[in-house]
Amino acid sequence: MKNENTLLSVEGLSVSTGRFPLVHDVNFAMARGERIGLIGESGSGKSVTSTALMSLLPDGLQATGTVKLAGHEANFVDASDAVMRKIRGRDMAMVFQEPLTALNPLMRAGAQVAEIMLQHQMVPSRRAAKAKAIEMLASVKLPDPAEAAMAYPHQLSGGQRQRVMLAMALANDPSLLLCDEPTTALDVTVQRQVLDLVLESVVQRGTGLLFITHDLAVVANMCTRVLVMNNGKVVEQGATEEIFTRPQHPYTRGLLAASDLEATDHDGRLFTVASAAAYVPWTVAETEAHAAAAEETPVEPAAPQQDAEIQPVIKITDLSRTYKRGRTSLFGKPTEVHALQKANFTVLPGERLGVVGESGSGKSTLLRILAGLDQPTSGSAVVAGNEVAGAPESQLVQLRQELQIVFQDPMGSLNPRMKVLDIVTEPLLVPGRTENAAKRRKMAEEMLEAVGLGAETLERYPHQFSGGQRQRISIARALICRPRVLVADEPVSALDVSVRAQVLNLLADLVDAYQLTLVFVSHDLAVVRYLCDKVVVMQSGIIVEAGDTESVYTNPQHPYTAKLVASSMNLHAEVLAKAGTA
Amino acid sequence: MTTSSITELRAKRSRRRNTNMLIGSVLVSLVVLAAVLSFIWTPYNPYEQFFAEKHQGSSLSHLMGTDRLGRDVFSNILYGARITLLVGLVAVGIALLVGTPLGILAGMKRGATEEVTMRFADILLAFPALLMAIMFAAVYGPGTVSAMVAIGIGSIPGFARIARSGTLQVMSTEYVQAARASSQPALRVAWRHVMPNIVGMVVVQSSVTFALAVLAEAALSFLGLGTQPPTASWGRMLQESQQYISINPMLVVWPGLAIAVAVMGFNLLGDGLRDRFDPKLNGERS
Numbered sequence: 063m064k065n066e067n068t069l070l071s072v073e074g075l076s077v078s079t080g081r082f083p084l085v086h087d088v089n090f091a092m093a094r095g096e097r098i099g100l101i102g103e104s105g106s107g108k109s110v111t112s113t114a115l116m117s118l119l120p121d122g123l124q125a126t127g128t129v130k131l132a133g134h135e136a137n138f139v140d141a142s143d144a145v146m147r148k149i150r151g152r153d154m155a156m157v158f159q160e161p162l163t164a165l166n167p168l169m170r171a172g173a174q175v176a177e178i179m180l181q182h183q184m185v186p187s188r189r190a191a192k193a194k195a196i197e198m199l200a201s202v203k204l205p206d207p208a209e210a211a212m213a214y215p216h217q218l219s220g221g222q223r224q225r226v227m228l229a230m231a232l233a234n235d236p237s238l239l240l241c242d243e244p245t246t247a248l249d250v251t252v253q254r255q256v257l258d259l260v261l262e263s264v265v266q267r268g269t270g271l272l273f274i275t276h277d278l279a280v281v282a283n284m285c286t287r288v289l290v291m292n293n294g295k296v297v298e299q300g301a302t303e304e305i306f307t308r309p310q311h312p313y314t315r316g317l318l319a320a321s322d323l324e325a326t327d328h329d330g331r332l333f334t335v336a337s338a339a340a341y342v343p344w345t346v347a348e349t350e351a352h353a354a355a356a357e358e359t360p361v362e363p364a365a366p367q368q369d370a371e372i373q374p375v376i377k378i379t380d381l382s383r384t385y386k387r388g389r390t391s392l393f394g395k396p397t398e399v400h401a402l403q404k405a406n407f408t409v410l411p412g413e414r415l416g417v418v419g420e421s422g423s424g425k426s427t428l429l430r431i432l433a434g435l436d437q438p439t440s441g442s443a444v445v446a447g448n449e450v451a452g453a454p455e456s457q458l459v460q461l462r463q464e465l466q467i468v469f470q471d472p473m474g475s476l477n478p479r480m481k482v483l484d485i486v487t488e489p490l491l492v493p494g495r496t497e498n499a500a501k502r503r504k505m506a507e508e509m510l511e512a513v514g515l516g517a518e519t520l521e522r523y524p525h526q527f528s529g530g531q532r533q534r535i536s537i538a539r540a541l542i543c544r545p546r547v548l549v550a551d552e553p554v555s556a557l558d559v560s561v562r563a564q565v566l567n568l569l570a571d572l573v574d575a576y577q578l579t580l581v582f583v584s585h586d587l588a589v590v591r592y593l594c595d596k597v598v599v600m601q602s603g604i605i606v607e608a609g610d611t612e613s614v615y616t617n618p619q620h621p622y623t624a625k626l627v628a629s630s631m632n633l634h635a636e637v638l639a640k641a642g643t644a
Numbered sequence: 645m646t647t648s649s650i651t652e653l654r655a656k657r658s659r660r661r662n663t664n665m666l667i668g669s670v671l672v673s674l675v676v677l678a679a680v681l682s683f684i685w686t687p688y689n690p691y692e693q694f695f696a697e698k699h700q701g702s703s704l705s706h707l708m709g710t711d712r713l714g715r716d717v718f719s720n721i722l723y724g725a726r727i728t729l730l731v732g733l734v735a736v737g738i739a740l741l742v743g744t745p746l747g748i749l750a751g752m753k754r755g756a757t758e759e760v761t762m763r764f765a766d767i768l769l770a771f772p773a774l775l776m777a778i779m780f781a782a783v784y785g786p787g788t789v790s791a792m793v794a795i796g797i798g799s800i801p802g803f804a805r806i807a808r809s810g811t812l813q814v815m816s817t818e819y820v821q822a823a824r825a826s827s828q829p830a831l832r833v834a835w836r837h838v839m840p841n842i843v844g845m846v847v848v849q850s851s852v853t854f855a856l857a858v859l860a861e862a863a864l865s866f867l868g869l870g871t872q873p874p875t876a877s878w879g880r881m882l883q884e885s886q887q888y889i890s891i892n893p894m895l896v897v898w899p900g901l902a903i904a905v906a907v908m909g910f911n912l913l914g915d916g917l918r919d920r921f922d923p924k925l926n927g928e929r930s
Contacts, residue, residue: 433825435821435825462825462827467822469821470818474818474819475817475819475821475822477819477837477841479840480837480840484836485819488822488823488826488836489826491828491832492827492829493829536822539822543826
């Protein structure tokens, strides 16, 4: 593999804590200007690999093997810090996941970019560095780069911060750029812009790219070659379209199957890693055919609801919620934030409603009001026959027997100091319910059974479970008092793809089995498209579009919806685009 | 895999903090042992005076020598440990039982309740505990009880603040949201969710407050506002012996050393416990 064109060569790279291997025998070579994706789920060792490449491993981790970058004699695995300091930021640079913590909060953005260049004496003077920094900020397409250079990180948005990070990484024109999940913390539309920018920058400069992510669609979009990591080993590597259309290793197949929200098994459920053997990835031709078919099939506009006699489970009229921020100056007016403005919709029994929007769109506020955790400023929200607006705590008891929530964070939503039994049975301990301890235990057992966990889990504590299992416990807690409405707040966005498919299937099964009405809040259009039959799209507290999922998805009316749909990455579309350009 | 590496890094860090905890526990046990021992056995009656044997140095018959009235210092030190622990326990008890619920109330109720409670705590904090003790001594007469109560009241704000900040953290978690979303009564949320999750902070605060209380009692007794003669108290022993410092300097050293051991012990124990309960280092504790 070694030749003049090799930029980075990694041979027999292993990382361990001394006793436990974290990364085992990774081998690959990257040509100049090549774009390689490193995919894997959490704990697969992909981040450890990238920090080992930068020789930034934390104390206590030992690396062996060879990592060499063209133009340098040093083996990065055992190079001294002094040697590495000359290389890092100069010939190889890294963009991290969380731009807020990766930037120094006390330094202006421009100064941080300039510092990198001064450190490596790439510019003759401070003044030149300043000018070049503004140039760099312009090249990452920050509007008004001169002003951005004077801004502190907290004055920039997440996407802008990530652009500054990219400007810093590219400032010295490195030959290798490492990106560790650079867009995971960003909104869909911003993610698309940042990814496009990264791609454009590296292609233009001929920079080698190592892109680490868990998102297969992103890799398909960004990279020409893919390494699949599982349990610290590279299980498969090859050209992107090869891997995505003809995966050889069962793990790759499993990942692909679980990521593909358009493919379902014979029960109409998503594939999981376990059932992936039956999954056949679409070939390029098939994908083309599907795309063409989707374009041809006109979507009929939803028939207007005739069945007026059916009482809606949720009816929201002119619902608004305004927050007052604290005064920032003595004489200024306190600013008002309109989290929700004049929202209207109804949900009929048995419907599955998806609420889609980016961060700050008001979807969580809406959900909190539905659950009686927050009060609207004006308007009315009737849930299962109970008016939420203005209702005192005591009246909300009835509502909460009918409506339950599943939260996003599988770590934070379970009290670490309570046993699963106590967690799951908690909703039964409210005034008006009469189950005794034995009965509650029996109900908990049944509920855990229903979510796929055994009765032996009752006596355990939350930290003994994985993220997916914890989310199952959350679902069990929500359903134990048999509510009519289940509200889920991004329940799968913190989970790995393979687990995500399992939890989505479970939700779909339970909604069918218990005839639930589902309100599903998500930023992920693909998930909503799979699970929901109706959707409302929110932007800045306003519902901009509502309708049947398919028609909204294929024929968006509002420009914002169109932008959202265009920005969200679809695995098939990306593979297709890759095949087209290859 | 990743977890195992983190566990090892943690182990490294925990070794350092374990030394704090270890030294702290040993010193605290010394004080407790002394107090327990004083109930079972002391070499002499601490209050019995032998004028013929006054101002003796250390010897086998008097381990720490004798004072100006010929009383055995070692026996007095053992007896003094009782008062020290009693004052610490009662003062911490008062502060804990009043401060913690107030803090939890403020953190859960927010709004006016919070303002009133925390401003009350601020006002209390504006008066040093010693000043309060002097006031109490002036009003109710000097004595161990008024010293304990004054120190206890003076330590309430610390507990209220700690409990409030812990409660605010817990209240923002999704498990409390989930509990509220199923209409759990506030008392049960406080009992099942808030208390278990702030208990670590409160224990640490108790240990540190204990050290402060020991010191405050010694200071008050030294000023004659705390424990009254003839009851043995380290602070008072210190005060009584200061005029003989040129004749018998060891008379000052022993009670001083005893106070230092107790204060350091509880402080180190508090530090060790703080690290032990630090949520950032300890996500995986069962």
